[in-house]
Amino acid sequence: MDNVADDLRSAGLRVTAARVAILEQVRSGNHLDAERIARGVRGAVGHVSTQAVYDGLHALTRAGLLRRIEPAGSPARFEARVGDNHHHLVCRSCGEVSDIDCVVGEAPCVEPSQTHGFVVEEAEVVFWGVCPQCQEHGAPPDRPPARRAHGAS
Amino acid sequence: MDNVADDLRSAGLRVTAARVAILEQVRSGNHLDAERIARGVRGAVGHVSTQAVYDGLHALTRAGLLRRIEPAGSPARFEARVGDNHHHLVCRSCGEVSDIDCVVGEAPCVEPSQTHGFVVEEAEVVFWGVCPQCQEHGAPPDRPPARRAHGAS
DNA sequence: CTCGTTTTCTTGAATCATTCCAGTCTGTGT
DNA sequence: ACACAGACTGGAATGATTCAAGAAAACGAG
Incomplete structure (x- = not known):
């Protein structure tokens, strides 16, 4: 039933209540931050130290079960x-993050024009805009706004 | 001669030694961080508080004279x-940043495939790789490595 | 040139996300 | 059941950045 445990195991990680809960949280939530994940985990399994959450998050990320943005x-x-x-796609007003499929369809989906001798491993694309919610109400629902991140393109 | 002062003025900012020095630093340096800028500024004009540096950096960024990444x-x-x-283009090993001209040539140079109702204002692209220096020496020259930033594409 | 107002700078403390540490506990393979 | 690497705990520390309140300086008016 619960493939989370198996996923952990086959990634070479020990199956602990904390990690199972972390993975479940991230899978059910949407681009959550560490604090939110910690809250969810605690709601599910009782006390878990902040450190354990960060630790688990790192382990899961290293193991390729999670991606950190x-x-x-x-x-x-x-x-x-x-x-x-x-x-x-990130909302400048409330910080909400949405997934966007790759623009071109292959990885790396964007090729740099000059590489300055770098070995390029990955192209990361972030679209900045305003989410539907924040377009209506000038202000975000409740989450504090991500500080503006400037920059052109 | 020194158009820096004029640039400040025409951006509606007062011309102070600190801000002139900040702008000069950033113009001559390459993707410097606040601390490095502060050092350069102090070397040029004597004591300037950290706060003033951050303050100036914000003001200049707001005024469009600087871009923050x-x-x-x-x-x-x-x-x-x-x-x-x-x-x-950012080096995963030493953190070095290089500029890359837009891949496609127009702004926004990348169009998202679905916008989920967002009003998209900007596309930010970051290429992750390893710089020539770090390719040779496994280790970076001296700067501490940026912690890995995961993610596919 | 001298004020007055407004912006900028100073010092010093505070915040936030995250990490470091050292000791204790616990999955897991044997 | 054991042993031990891996995971968890509590608590302190770090680093970048911000907040706050008062002092100083810039610039337009008179």
């Missing part, structure tokens, strides 16, 4: 959609 | 190349 101006967020090629 | 896992960096359409 870090939009400028907001704490790191985690998502369980891994191994495919997708990008993100 | 924030690659995952490293402190914010500032650049003076503004108003054009370019992206960045």
Whole structure:
């Protein structure tokens, strides 16, 4: 039933209540940050130290079960959609993150024009905009706004 | 001669030694972080508080004289190349940032496939790789490595 | 040139996300 | 059941950045 445990095991990680809960949280939630995940985990299994949450998040990320994204101006967020090629759309007002399928369809989906000798491993694309919610109400529903992240393109 | 002062003035900012120095630093340096800028500024004009540096950096950024970029896992960096359409190539090992001209050539240079109702204002592209230096020496010259920033695409 | 107002700078403390540490506990393979 | 690597706990520490309140300086008016 609960493939979460199996996923952990086959990733070479021990199956503990904390990690199971972490993975479940991230899978059910949407681009949650560490604090939110910690809250969810605690709601599910009782006390878990903040450290254990960060620790588990790292382990799961290292194992490839989670992906960590870090939009400028907001704490790191985690998502369980891994191994495919997708990008993100971030609301400048409330910080909400949505997935976007790769624009071109192959990875890396964007090729740099000059590489300055770098070996390029990955292209990360972030679209900045305003979500439908924030378009209506000038203000976000409740979450604090991600500080503006400037930049052109 | 020194158009920096004029640039400040015409951006509606007062011309102070600190701000002139900040702008000069960023223009001559390459994607410097606040601390490095502060060091340079102090070298140029004597004591300037950290706060004044952050303050000036914000003001200049707000005024459009500077662009702030924030690659995952490293402190914010500032650049003076503004108003054009370019992206960045970041070294996973040493954190070095290089400019890359827009892949496609128009802004926004990448169009999302679905917008989920968002009003998209900007596309930010970051290429992750390893710089020439770090390819040779396994280790970076001296700067601490940006923590890995995961993610596929 | 001298004010007055407004912006900018100073010092110092605070915040937030995240990490470091050291010791204790617990899955797991044997 | 055992042993031990891996995971968890509590608590302190770090680093980048911000907040706050008062002092100083810039610039337009008179």
